[in-house]
Amino acid sequence: MPAYLQLQIIKQAFPNTTVLKKSWNSFEIFIKLQPTPLSDTYKLKIIYRKNLYTEIYVIDKILKLAPNRKKLPHVYDSDKQKLCLYSPSKREWKPNMRIVNTIIPWASEWLYYYELWLPEGQWYGGGHDEYPNEKLDKVLRDE
Template sequence: MSSKFFKANSKRKLKGIPSTEQLKRIRTEFPEIKVLKSGWDNFEIVVQIRPTAISELYDVKIIYTENKWVKIFVISKTLELAKNRTKLPHVYDSQKQQLCLYSPSKKEWNAHNYIIDTIIPWVSEWLYYYELWLPEGKWLGGGHNEYPNEDNTETLVNEE
């Protein structure tokens, strides 16, 4: 249909995967998810993730706003700190336990990626490396240099 008021545009591209489609795909793998909020362009859900067979089960809140961002929080428990650390590794906020899973500036994730194929596996991987980090406070999960003077001291002076 085309008129002077409405022009059909075959070149028009979706800005990303619709939130309804994201949620549908997550439900195929996690049918027991808790949906806290669901709108036409956003959702908040809680997914239970166990990174390994001997790991604890973690409740993880995923907040998605279509074409904008995904925020991830561990909500089931207060994550412990390694003995020689004063904050959690690779988080945006230690108190809120908001995980840092990718670098937005490096465009490692965008709204054209399915959360079930990227974010959720990354959460599991983050939790796996967190469990390895606990005994000695060494982050083995890669990413940016969380502890710049790692070689100089056991406890970080300017970690905050």
């Protein structure tokens, strides 16, 4: 799907989208998401490169860590707060898919599970085996 069409669809669904950069095959935008009515609102940066990738970052706040954890759960980069929403090697997301129907709802779901993770450090959102010692104790070893 062309970048301009992805962007147009996103802007229709999220009228307050801020466009940082755009070209014929890419864009960078800010959107705000609130996973539930009781949740915080998060400002996200979405970077789309046609036929290559889509990246998403939480940018307006430093995400807190659960008391028994040393890094964020299910991210590509804990310091940059780059969310892991799909596995590129498994082709769970493809460039012909609408970002507004995939990446954005997945990001909202990630934020929802992040908020559930905060009190005790238990990740309920699925994905890869983030904490290999989870079944043994609540304190992460060998991180």
